Amino acid sequence: MNPPLKIAVAGLGTVGAGVVRLLASQAALLEARCGRRLAITAVSARTRSKDRGIDLTGVAWFDDPVELAKKADADVIVELIGGANGPAKAIAEAAFARGRALVTANKAMLAHHGTALAAAAEKAGTTLGYEAAVAGGIPIIKAVREGLAGNEIQRVYGILNGTCNYILTVMRESRRRFEDVLADAQKMGYAEADPSFDVDGIDTAHKLAVLASLAFGTAVDFGAVSIAGIRNVSPMDLDYADELGFRIKLLAIGRRTAQGIEQRVHPCMIPADTPLARVDGVFNAVMVEGDFAGSTVYVGRGAGGGPTASAVVSDLVDLARGARTPAFGVPAAKLAKLQAAPLAEHRGRYYIRLMVRDQPGVIADVSAALRDERVSLESMLQRGRSTTEAVPVVLTTHETVEAEMLRAVDRIARLTSVIEPPCLIRIEEL
Amino acid sequence: MNPPLKIAVAGLGTVGAGVVRLLASQAALLEARCGRRLAITAVSARTRSKDRGIDLTGVAWFDDPVELAKKADADVIVELIGGANGPAKAIAEAAFARGRALVTANKAMLAHHGTALAAAAEKAGTTLGYEAAVAGGIPIIKAVREGLAGNEIQRVYGILNGTCNYILTVMRESRRRFEDVLADAQKMGYAEADPSFDVDGIDTAHKLAVLASLAFGTAVDFGAVSIAGIRNVSPMDLDYADELGFRIKLLAIGRRTAQGIEQRVHPCMIPADTPLARVDGVFNAVMVEGDFAGSTVYVGRGAGGGPTASAVVSDLVDLARGARTPAFGVPAAKLAKLQAAPLAEHRGRYYIRLMVRDQPGVIADVSAALRDERVSLESMLQRGRSTTEAVPVVLTTHETVEAEMLRAVDRIARLTSVIEPPCLIRIEEL
Numbered sequence: 001m002n003p004p005l006k007i008a009v010a011g012l013g014t015v016g017a018g019v020v021r022l023l024a025s026q027a028a029l030l031e032a033r034c035g036r037r038l039a040i041t042a043v044s045a046r047t048r049s050k051d052r053g054i055d056l057t058g059v060a061w062f063d064d065p066v067e068l069a070k071k072a073d074a075d076v077i078v079e080l081i082g083g084a085n086g087p088a089k090a091i092a093e094a095a096f097a098r099g100r101a102l103v104t105a106n107k108a109m110l111a112h113h114g115t116a117l118a119a120a121a122e123k124a125g126t127t128l129g130y131e132a133a134v135a136g137g138i139p140i141i142k143a144v145r146e147g148l149a150g151n152e153i154q155r156v157y158g159i160l161n162g163t164c165n166y167i168l169t170v171m172r173e174s175r176r177r178f179e180d181v182l183a184d185a186q187k188m189g190y191a192e193a194d195p196s197f198d199v200d201g202i203d204t205a206h207k208l209a210v211l212a213s214l215a216f217g218t219a220v221d222f223g224a225v226s227i228a229g230i231r232n233v234s235p236m237d238l239d240y241a242d243e244l245g246f247r248i249k250l251l252a253i254g255r256r257t258a259q260g261i262e263q264r265v266h267p268c269m270i271p272a273d274t275p276l277a278r279v280d281g282v283f284n285a286v287m288v289e290g291d292f293a294g295s296t297v298y299v300g301r302g303a304g305g306g307p308t309a310s311a312v313v314s315d316l317v318d319l320a321r322g323a324r325t326p327a328f329g330v331p332a333a334k335l336a337k338l339q340a341a342p343l344a345e346h347r348g349r350y351y352i353r354l355m356v357r358d359q360p361g362v363i364a365d366v367s368a369a370l371r372d373e374r375v376s377l378e379s380m381l382q383r384g385r386s387t388t389e390a391v392p393v394v395l396t397t398h399e400t401v402e403a404e405m406l407r408a409v410d411r412i413a414r415l416t417s418v419i420e421p422p423c424l425i426r427i428e429e430l
Numbered sequence: 431m432n433p434p435l436k437i438a439v440a441g442l443g444t445v446g447a448g449v450v451r452l453l454a455s456q457a458a459l460l461e462a463r464c465g466r467r468l469a470i471t472a473v474s475a476r477t478r479s480k481d482r483g484i485d486l487t488g489v490a491w492f493d494d495p496v497e498l499a500k501k502a503d504a505d506v507i508v509e510l511i512g513g514a515n516g517p518a519k520a521i522a523e524a525a526f527a528r529g530r531a532l533v534t535a536n537k538a539m540l541a542h543h544g545t546a547l548a549a550a551a552e553k554a555g556t557t558l559g560y561e562a563a564v565a566g567g568i569p570i571i572k573a574v575r576e577g578l579a580g581n582e583i584q585r586v587y588g589i590l591n592g593t594c595n596y597i598l599t600v601m602r603e604s605r606r607r608f609e610d611v612l613a614d615a616q617k618m619g620y621a622e623a624d625p626s627f628d629v630d631g632i633d634t635a636h637k638l639a640v641l642a643s644l645a646f647g648t649a650v651d652f653g654a655v656s657i658a659g660i661r662n663v664s665p666m667d668l669d670y671a672d673e674l675g676f677r678i679k680l681l682a683i684g685r686r687t688a689q690g691i692e693q694r695v696h697p698c699m700i701p702a703d704t705p706l707a708r709v710d711g712v713f714n715a716v717m718v719e720g721d722f723a724g725s726t727v728y729v730g731r732g733a734g735g736g737p738t739a740s741a742v743v744s745d746l747v748d749l750a751r752g753a754r755t756p757a758f759g760v761p762a763a764k765l766a767k768l769q770a771a772p773l774a775e776h777r778g779r780y781y782i783r784l785m786v787r788d789q790p791g792v793i794a795d796v797s798a799a800l801r802d803e804r805v806s807l808e809s810m811l812q813r814g815r816s817t818t819e820a821v822p823v824v825l826t827t828h829e830t831v832e833a834e835m836l837r838a839v840d841r842i843a844r845l846t847s848v849i850e851p852p853c854l855i856r857i858e859e860l
Contacts, residue, residue, distance in 0.1 A: 022580055022722050032647070032760045033579055131577070137723035139577020146576075146753075147561070147569020149463055150452055150743030217462070275729065278708065292452050293567035293730065293740035299705065300726035310723035313580030323576075323753040330462045 004037035005320040008072035010065035010091055011080030012045035012052055015105055015132070018309030019078060020054040023316075030313075034320035038313075042072035069094035076101040076319055078312060084108040092128075096120040103315040105132035105308055111206035114213060114220035119332035128327040129315030134207045135160060135284045137307025138300040139314060144214050144288060145329045151290025153215040157253040157430075158286035159279055160207040162302040163191045163198040164230050164250040168267075169280040172238040172247070178231060190282065200229035201265040204252045212254035212263050214328050215288070218338035221263070226343050228266040237353055237423060240381070240394050241269055244351070247277040251428065260339035262346065269351050269427040275299075276430060287430070344403040349378070349427035352397070352409065355390040355420040362417045366393065369415070373408035375400045390419050396427065434467035435750040438502035440495035440521055441510030442475035442482055445535055445562070448735030449508060449742050450484040460743075464750035468743075472502035499524035506531040506749055508742060514538040522558075526550040533745040535562035535738055541636035544643060544650035549762035558757040559745030564637045565590060565714045567737025568730040569744060574644050574718060575759045581720025583645040587683040587860075588716035589709055590637040592732040593621045593628040594660050594680040598697075599710040602668040602677070608661060620712065630659035631680065631695040638682035642693050643758050645718070646686060648768035650758075651693070656773050658696040667783055667853060670811070670824050671699055674781070677707040681858065690769035692776065699781050699857040705729075706860060717860070774833040779808065779857035782827070782839060785820040785850040792847045796823065799845070803838035805830045820849050826857065 007023070009016050023030065023038050030038050042060040044067075062068035069077045069091040077095040079102060081088045088109050095102045102121065104110070110117070110133055121128040131141045135158070144153065159165050163185065170181045182199065185191035197203045209222040230250050241248045246269040255262040270277050275297050279285040284302030289295050301307040318325075328335055356362045363380065370377055376398040384391040397405065409422050437453070439446050453460065453468050460468050472490040474497075492498035499507045499521040507525040509532060511518045518539050525532045532551065534540070540547070540563055551558040561571045565588070574583065589595050593615065600611045612629065615621035627633045639652040660680050671678045676699040685692040700707050705727050709715040714732030719725050731737040748755075758765055786792045793810065800807055806828040814821040827835065839852050 018722070026580060026582065029582060029647075030580070032764050035761070137720075138726055139573050142572060142577045143569050146748065147572045147744050148740065149747040150456060150460070150740045152456065152459060217459075275705075275708070278705070290567075290740060292448070292736040292743075294734075294737055296568050296728070296730035298726070298728055301724045304724075306722040307724055310578065310580045310720060313722075314577050317579040318576065321753075321755055323751075323755070325751055325753070331465070334462050 002036035004039040005034070005076065005316065006039055006041045006074045007076050007078060007316060008042040008068050008074035009040060009078045009080065010044045010068050012043060013080065014305040015308045015312065016045070016080040017052045017054050018305030019080070019312050022309045022313055024055065030317065034317055036320055038316055038320055041074050042068055044068040066090045066094055070098065074100060076103055076316065079104040079106060082106050082108065084112040089113060092117055093120065096124040096126065099124045099126055101126045101129065101319055103129040103312055105130070105312060107133040107203065107206040107210060111209040111220060111222040114210060114328070115332055115335055118327035121327060122332055127319065127324055129318065130210070130327065131315050132308045132311035134211055135286055135298070136300065136302040136304065137310050138284060138286065138298045138302070139311065140211070140286050140298050141214065142314065143296070143298060144211070145325060148288060148290050148293055148296070149329070151292050153256070153288060153290055155255045155289040156211055156215045156286065157251055159249055159276060159284050160252045160286070160302065161198055161204045161250060162282035162284060163195070164204070165280065166190050166282045167199070168230060168233065168248060168250065171233070171235055175235045175239070177235060178233060199231055201227045201250060204250060205265045208252035208254055208263055208265055211252070212261060213335065215254060216256060216261050217328070217330055217334070217336060218261055219335040221338040221340070224263055224338055224340040226264040226266070230267055232423060233267050234423070236392060237425065240353065244269070244396065245272050246270060246427070247272050248425065249276060253428070257341045259345055260341040262341040262343070264343065267425055269425050270430050274430045346402040347399055348402070349399055350397045350405050351425040351427055352395045353423040354393045354412065354418050356393050357417045357419060358386055358391045359417055363393070365415050365417065366395070366412055369411035370408050372411065373404045375404055375408045432466035434469040435464070435506065435746065436469055436471045436504045437506050437508060437746060438472040438498050438504035439470060439508045439510065440474045440498050442473060443510065444735040445738045445742065446475070446510040447482045447484050448739030449510070452739045452743055454485065460747065464747055466750055468746055468750055471504050472498055474498040496520045496524055500528065504530060506533055506746065509534040509536060512536050512538065514542040519543060522547055523550065526554040526556065529554045529556055531556045531559070531749055533559040533742055535560070535742060537563040537633065537636040537640060541639040541650060541652040544640060544758070545762055545765055548757035551757060552762055557749065557754055559748065560640065560757065561745050562738045562741035564641055565716055565728070566730065566732040566734065567740050568714060568716065568728045568732070569741065570641070570716050570728050571644065572744065573726070573728060574641070575755060578718060578720050578723055578726070579759070581722050583686070583718060583720055585685045585719040586641055586645045586716065587681055589679055589706060589714050590682045590716070590732065591628055591634045591680060592712035592714060593625070594634070595710065596620050596712045597629070598660060598663065598678060598680065601663070601665055605665045605669070607665060608663060629661055631657045634680060634682045635695045638684055638693055638695055641682070642684035642691060643765065645684060646691050647758070647760055647765060648691055649765040651768040651770070654693055654768055654770040656694040656696070660697055662853060663697050664853070666822060667855065670783065674699070674826065675702050676700060676857070677702050678855065679706060683858070687771045689775055690771040692771040692773070694773065697855055699855050700860055704860045776832040777829055778832070779829055780827045780835050781855040781857055782825045783853040784823045784842065784848050786823050787847045787849060788816055788821045789847055793823070795845050795847065796825070796842055799841035800827070800838050802841065803834045805834055805838045
């Protein structure tokens with residue numbers, strides 16, 4: 001009989017309690033699959049007395065999670081506290097300093113310190129598992145790192161934040177404003193009290209930085225991610241998207257280009273008949289393009305106690321089975337410095353919505369601004385008519401260079417007939 | 431520097447040549463990812479002189495693939511010959527007898543001998559890799575065996591044969607008959623000269639037997655798979671499916687039920703708005719339902735040199751990295767005997783198309799037959815009217831028991847006004 005894998009869990013929120021519950025309910029199954037027991041030996045959380053509906057009999061309690069990482073009788077520390085620095089980072093460092101493996105769901109920490117943590121794990125002869133950090137229950141890290149290991153990855157993109165996808169889905173279906181839908185999502189527990197990390201695209205960017213590193217073999221570079229969230233998406237834009245045959249999704253896009261690696265997070269117009277356009281509500285989806293496998297798509301629940309616990313446990317099973325793969329697919333020292341492709345040189349199509357005074361010559365002025373920056377117009381829609389209120393004018397362009405597009409929009413914004421900052425959304429060909 | 435992983439490839443068809451090409455073009459990448467080189471040391475194929483566009487300089491040639499398995503200087507034998515028995519099986523046995531790992535794309539062999547081969551690999555202290563046997567470029571074996579290892583799998587189903595999916599897609603789009611579309615598919619190389627394994631559902635059933643074993647921890651039991659192919663699907667049924675809000679897909683379905691494990695392959699009506707309904711052409715898709723992860727979906731190319739080579743190489747990368755997981759997730763000796771759920775007790779909805787003489791009383795007779803077997807009618811469509819020709823009558827039922835449904839159809843078939851054998855297609859709630 002092999003000795004059990006001894007597990008210490010720091011953090012007993014939804015995910016931590018889910019991990020404890022999963023390991024208890026699947027104990028026999030996991031023992032058969034791993035050839036040894038997966039045993040929780042220690043836990044740490046803020047409040048000892050709280051009823052979490054889990055049995056912690058015989059499990060050591062630590063008030064201080066860093067003490068747990070240092071002193072628990074454990075082969076692996078599971079860090080489920082979160083935050084780029086603070087206790088989470090101290091736990092990781094303490095674990096590696098003692099040659100213990102770390103399993104974490106902490107994308108913020110990985111986005112800021114991923115390469116250093118991977119190096120520390122390797123130096124300690126142990127591993128860093130983070131399947132739970134990206135796309136919840138979808139085993140996307142394993143798919144890219146192992147399942148597609150024979151491929152050079154050209155592009156990886158997807159819907160990585162269930163809160164944003166839920167809000168955009170409800171906005172589209174109900175024609176309600178962002179602020180109202182967000183408030184409801186907060187009431188239902190789909191959005192945090194402080195929603196900024198989600199709706200401003202930061203959480204998505206954390207995950208993209210991690211995924212891009214793994215896909216492209218580059219050091220994690222969160223600073224190189226261009227980020228825009230969904231606060232400025234209006235029900236009007238969702239309507240126009242439908243009319244033009246698109247859906248609006250907050251996408252994370254990582255791409256290998258001749259100029260370097262592109263990493264961007266922003267609302268996108270995507271063709272309504274592509275697989276990602278149909279991924280609605282809290283679901284996540286990731287598309288990976290490999291040079292031999294072609295495109296593969298992965299869809300599932302991106303958050304929640306069950307799916308995230310499933311991901312954490314997949315890392316624990318790997319450990320128990322003795323599988324040992326470098327965190328980002330190659331040894332940390334071999335991760336190339338990421339050369340960021342300048343977004344100004346990005347080529348693509350664009351959607352622009354203007355709010356204008358309905359007066360003669362507006363369209364001529366707008367068209368001239370586009371022409372002067374060599375932006376070629378694809379379509380123009382001017383639906384409403386009003387002598388008193390602003391009316392929307394919607395334009396789409398042919399492929400153009402981002403820098404020229406931005407200069408054209410800047411010219412347009414300065415026209416006296418244009419009375420709100422233009423809304424610019426990139427159209428992605430997927 | 432670690433010693434290279436020495437690889438002998440038996441079979442240099444599309445996939446074998448793809449593997450050689452992939453290993454050559456990604457040599458540096460793979461060395462970085464594995465910490466050692468992946469080196470082809472020997473190959474075997476039927477014709478030595480054929481130009482395959484690959485460089486075999488310095489690679490040993492064997493005319494006999496079994497000799498290659500026995501005598502090549504190799505750590506792993508890659509079997510890409512196919513067939514449930516014959517040389518493929520002899521290669522596998524020879525490899526394990528010498529403690530060599532086996533990587534194979536051979537679903538027929540696994541469906542018939544999977545459990546015994548897994549046991550032989552374990553006895554020899556080596557591994558059996560078969561990522562390429564199911565769903566081509568989609569890393570579905572790894573996802574189920576490792577990525578979802580924390581879950582008890584309730585259900586696994588999908589589109590596992592690109593030829594059938596292509597034919598059904600073209601039939602639906604062009605309203606052409608099966609025979610015509612098949613002939614075209616054969617001309618274009620999407621279907622074999624002998625299409626039976628594909629269109630009669632056998633290839634799909636092979637893959638399902640393998641996937642079910644992995645998902646449910648049961649011994650591979652191909653004999654327990656209920657199989658029907660797509661020859662009897664008519665353009666008329668595809669039309670009615672559209673009208674009723676369905677698509678017709680050849681699905682492989684594995685399900686854990688109170689009566690045992692259900693394994694079936696047959697054309698299904700599935701709601702048009704489910705993810706699988708939109709997987710068209712040669713693509714494959716698999717849905718896996720786990721008790722913690724929930725539903726996850728995997729979509730990609732199910733065949734072709736590049737995608738299948740990608741899958742073969744993922745197994746080689748695992749070997750090179752030293753990962754070692756039992757072929758079916760648990761040691762072969764722990765695979766439970768599969769208790770097959772009797773299909774007669776299956777509960778579901780059904781689509782029935784009859785060709786009838788358009789005369790008074792037909793619907794009353796059909797309704798009476800259904801009532802007598804306690805089958806509850808959900809909808810009825812009788813579109814055409816003709817005094818000379820047969821007209822179609824289409825019925826859908828509420829949930830009912832398969833045995834009762836079959837008895838009702840048997841009664842209906844014997845009505846004098848019903849002039850063709852009824853077409854019965856199961857409706858799947860996905």
